[in-house]
Amino acid sequence: MSALGVAYIIIVFGLAGFFACRARARLLEQRGQKMHSLPLYYGWWAFFVTSAPALLFLLIWTISSDLYLERRAFSHLAAQNAAAQNAASAVAGVAASGAAPAQSAGFGLEKAVLSDLVKNLPALGGNIADYAQASYASVRKKLLTAKNIALVENGRNYMLPLAVEWLETRRILQKTGGAAAIILAAFAFVGSFYYVRPAFRARNKVERVIISTLFLASLLAIATTIGIVLSMLFQTVHFFESVSPRAFFFGTVWDPRFSTAAGEAGATGRFGLVPLLAGTLYIALVAMIVAVPVGLFAAIYMAEYASPGLRSVIKPLLEILAGIPTIVYGFFALMTIGPFLRDISAALAGGQSFIQAQSVLTAGLVMGIMLIPFVSSLSDDIITAVPRALRDGSYGLGATQSETVKKVVLPAALPGIVAALLLAASRAIGETMIVVLAAGVAANISFNPFAPMTTITVKIVNQLTGDLEFDSPQTLVAFALGMTLFVLTLLMNIFALYIVRKYREHYE
Amino acid sequence: MSVGAGIENNMPGGGAQAAALGACSAGDPAGRRRDIGLKRRYRAEKRFRFYGIAAIVFGLFFLVLLLWSIFAHGFGAFWQTTITLPVALEAQVIDPDNRLAAEPQSVSDPHFLAMIDYPLLLRRALAQKLGVAADDRAAMREIGQMISPSARGQMRRFLGANPQAIGTVQTIRFLASANVDAAFKGQINFSLPQDKRKISDRQRQWITLLSKEGLLHKSFNTGLFTRPASANAESSGLAVALIGSFYIILIVLVLALPIGVITAIYLEEYAGKNGFTDMIEVNINNLAAVPSIVFGILGLSVFINFLGLPRSASLVGGLVLSLMTLPTIIIAARVALQAVPVSIRAAALGLGASHTQTVFHHVLPLAAPGILTGTIIGLARALGETAPLLLIGMVAFIANYPHSPLDPATALPVQIYMWAGEAERSFVERSSAAIIVLLAILTLMNVTAVFLRRRFEKRQ
Known part of the structure; x- marks a missing residue:
């Protein structure tokens, strides 16, 4: 019986506990006992007491027995592998000595082959022990013809006894563990009746369980952050073992080569961050040049000038821009804006276009359009939060409406607006799909906004799509890039929060 | 700041003229108006107002241009x-x-x-x-x-x-x-x-x-919705992408909604004011602003590399986008919980309900429409997200329908990305048509959210 089946049985026990204890609590109540809690809570407490310890035990048992089996099988495999090699070199003598190191290098592969075999062998059915003496090739053929499961070709015969032993032991361990868990649940079921008595504070207990669950769920946010940091940190450290941090952070050439070429003499590739960072910041700058004035003026108009009716139309319309997925903006840049800029520059220059279809300008312009609602909505909220009395004071002193906005409202709203702009900039830096489609892949450092440049996010996508090898710097560099991006945007977000907290005006 | 707090004299708009008149009578006995640059200032006012209108027109122009260019490109593919x-x-x-x-x-x-x-x-x-x-x-x-x-x-x-x-x-x-x-x-x-x-x-x-x-x-063109990927534009369709996106959204809904809501309940109703709670809050706010591609890296190294889940599977896509959507849902749920009037809590507590009973029996049901609105908006964001899915291998040519979330699949935005990369014009048409489908689904979701919000506001 699988672990899942045992879990079902345990939950059935739990439900039985729930109904039995609830019924008993009701019975006691009808007999005139004054119970501390409603019968429902006694039921829930019984459910928890019955199922939780048994499920926990089952989980730990399953995980630890799997780990134990794997380690044991792999240590046997290592011994067999070494023995087979010795035998091979003894037979072939010195001539085969070149082949032996290659075999030991493939030990990781052998582990994978064995795991795959263990995964698929039960599909054959029948008595698994029969296959202990079979050859790998025959088992492979049988699986392929009978079940249409393809195993790797170069498995070894000594893997079969190991696999059979693995499976047999697993079966025994599963049976023992499952039985123990069910017995545990059964005992707890009987024991849970002990709790159905007037003085027992079932509701308080159940609520404590609920609160603990809530607390555990809220930890997921922290776990995600830790997961992000750790997942990138390990691979980044791994990356810096083959490429020095100096060459990464201060290198001005991005030329990672293909991983197949990496094996050739001296062709390790160069991983300079500078051109990518320059492209990222340049495109973000162009985007902010578009988005900040447009977004701010739109926000000021909506907050200060527009009638409520007009505002209720314009604001949702502008916010549609925020709801459009970035891939759509990327496609728009690629299909409409890029060709348009190229053609118009050709018309202006008389034949030769000086703006390329994929360029900093194209990507920046479209990204700027994407950021308009982001800037305008946040600024609008902040501007409307400035109290009416400030404006009235300014009007009373004879200022016009625009003077009031420029000299009173905007200074009062400035910290909030700066924070909003920082958030918009961090979004521009982390934006991926627009730049993947519209900015180009050429990593060059130039100040010509009409030429293509590339960004950190584009290179992460380039390095991590397609075939991956987690031991080559070509793949690992993406993690270092991701880490850089993460730290960069994190710093901007924290800085934005800091500005808001420190300079926020408190109005009564 | 309390500059304006003491001034009770409300003269918006007309204030400037009144001030000018006052200056005239006090400072110039000859009765000649002193030049305080009113014309210039009014011109500046007009200019300023014009900039605002121009900014809004600029934004709306690009909105129209974008939608028009997509529809003009893609309409034919239907x-x-x-x-x-x-x-x-x-x-x-x-x-x-x-x-x-x-x-x-x-x-x-x-x-x-x-x-x-x-x-x-x-x-x-x-x-x-x-x-x-x-x-x-x-x-x-x-x-x-x-x-x-x-x-x-x-x-x-x-x-x-x-x-x-x-x-x-x-x-x-x-x-x-x-x-x-x-x-x-x-x-x-x-x-x-x-x-x-x-x-x-x-x-x-x-x-x-x-x-x-x-x-x-x-x-x-029913084939657009029922056919899988194909090398020929005329016979390629969105079926695999639609199924993949459906699985992803379903997984996000099943995972992110309950976890998000219970996190919000904990933070809003139970957590004490201490450093640990602060840390969780800062974490959530930061996660909401982390670039989506970073979640893709997380998915690649944790779910695929470490836990050994299959590449290109919509399960992994759903898990990654759940983590990405979680902060949105938590923040929306907290706002919805805060909006529940204190009187409801007071009444429940006064009738002898425990704190947990108050929260689960009274506060949560009242906050539900708000939570749902936030969830739909979060789901819409997840549906349009592309970058993390590229990293977990959902960008692939898949000709078989996925039968479970473990089968290789693509997603709607990823299919748009792949078709946009094809050279032929007919694929551009398909790509625009896929965008129209995506935008239609997103519009539907957002309209539902707005509708829910309206109903909710009326009832309160």
């Missing part, structure tokens, strides 16, 4: 050209070695069915209709180019299901090639010289002939 022809299923083409006479059961043999030269049957049928001699090889090649390669699979399935049709003439409706489709929709510029366009003059005449006879139709 119609597809098909050819209906009587096709002679000649026995000597289908069975040149006369195998069927010896062993009639081999008609159900997939190998036998795969070996048949179906395009020849279709070419001959078309040539006969157009009055082209079957031995004119150049013309036959051009005729072959008018038929979609997908007709092959269609014929194979037809013969497999109807083996008795061999030797008869059957009316079969099959897809025209992408170029014929484009020409029939009027997208090909025939003023160009013949070698610079994809349809020759002869093919153009044939198209006219066929449409005159009513054999060439344009009908609603």
Whole structure:
């Protein structure tokens, strides 16, 4: 019986506990006992007491027995592998000595082959022990013809006894563990009746369980952050073992080569961050040049000038821009804006276009359009939060409406607006799909906004799509890039929060 | 800041003039108005107002331009050209070695069915209709180019299901090639010289002939929604992407909604004011602003590399996007919980409910519409997200329908990305059509959210 089946049985026990204890609590109540809690809570407490310890035990048992089996099988495999090699070199003598190191290098592969075999062998059915003496090739053929499961070709015969032993032991361990868990649940079921008595504070207990669950769920946010940091940190450290941090952070050439070429003499590739960072910041700058004035003026108009009716139309319309997925903006840049800029520059220059279809300008312009609602909505909220009395004071002193906005409202709203702009900039830096489609892949450092440049996010996508090898710097560099991006945007977000907290005006 | 707090004199708008008059009477006994640059200041005011309008017009202009360009590009893809022809299923083409006479059961043999030269049957049928001699090889090649390669699979399935049709003439409706489709929709510029366009003059005449006879139709493109990926634009569809996106959204809903809501309940109702709670809050706010591609890296290294889940599976996509959507839902749920009036809590507590009973029986149901609105908006964001899915390998050519979230699949935005990368014009059309589908779904979700919010506000 699988672990899942045992879990079902345990939950059935739990439900039985729930109904039995609830019924008993009701019975006691009808007999005139004054119970501390409603019968429902006694039921829930019984459910928890019955199922939780048994499920926990089952989980730990399953995980630890799997780990134990794997380690044991792999240590046997290592011994067999070494023995087979010795035998091979003894037979072939010195001539085969070149082949032996290659075999030991493939030990990781052998582990994978064995795991795959263990995964698929039960599909054959029948008595698994029969296959202990079979050859790998025959088992492979049988699986392929009978079940249409393809195993790797170069498995070894000594893997079969190991696999059979693995499976047999697993079966025994599963049976023992499952039985123990069910017995545990059964005992707890009987024991849970002990709790159905007037003085027992079932509701308080159940609520404590609920609160603990809530607390555990809220930890997921922290776990995600830790997961992000750790997942990138390990691979980044791994990356810096083959490429020095100096060459990464201060290198001005991005030329990672293909991983197949990496094996050739001296062709390790160069991983300079500078051109990518320059492209990222340049495109973000162009985007902010578009988005900040447009977004701010739109926000000021909506907050200060527009009638409520007009505002209720314009604001949702502008916010549609925020709801459009970035891939759509990327496609728009690629299909409409890029060709348009190229053609118009050709018309202006008389034949030769000086703006390329994929360029900093194209990507920046479209990204700027994407950021308009982001800037305008946040600024609008902040501007409307400035109290009416400030404006009235300014009007009373004879200022016009625009003077009031420029000299009173905007200074009062400035910290909030700066924070909003920082958030918009961090979004521009982390934006991926627009730049993947519209900015180009050429990593060059130039100040010509009409030429293509590339960004950190584009290179992460380039390095991590397609075939991956987690031991080559070509793949690992993406993690270092991701880490850089993460730290960069994190710093901007924290800085934005800091500005808001420190300079926020408190109005009564 | 309390500059304005003491000033009770409310004179918006007219304030400037009043101040100017006052200055005039006090400072200039001659009665001549002192020049305080009013004209200049009013001009500045007008300019300022104009900038605001210009900014809004700029934003709305690009919104319209974007939507118009997508619709103009993609509208055509919702119609597809098909050819209906009587096709002679000649026995000597289908069975040149006369195998069927010896062993009639081999008609159900997939190998036998795969070996048949179906395009020849279709070419001959078309040539006969157009009055082209079957031995004119150049013309036959051009005729072959008018038929979609997908007709092959269609014929194979037809013969497999109807083996008795061999030797008869059957009316079969099959897809025209992408170029014929484009020409029939009027997208090909025939003023160009013949070698610079994809349809020759002869093919153009044939198209006219066929449409005159009513054999060439344009009908609603159901294939766009029911077909998987294909190398040919005319037979490629969104089915795999739609199924993949559906699984992803379902997983996000099942995971992110409960976890998000209980986190919000904990933070809003139970957590004490301490450093640890602060840390969780800062974490959530930061996660909301982390670039989406970073979540893709997390998914690649944790779910695929460490936990060994399959690449390209929509399960992994759903897990990654759940983590990404979680902060949005938590923040929305907290706002919704905060909006529940204190009087509700006070009444419940006053009637003897415990804190947990108050939260779960009274506060949470009242906050539910708000939470739902936030969730829908979070789901809409997850549906449009592309970058993390690229990293977990969902960008792949997948011709089989995914039957479970563990099967390889793509997602709607990823399919748009892949089609946008194809060189042919007809794929651009497909890509725009996919965007229209995506935007339609997103609009539907957002309208639902707005509707819920309205209803909720009315009731309060």
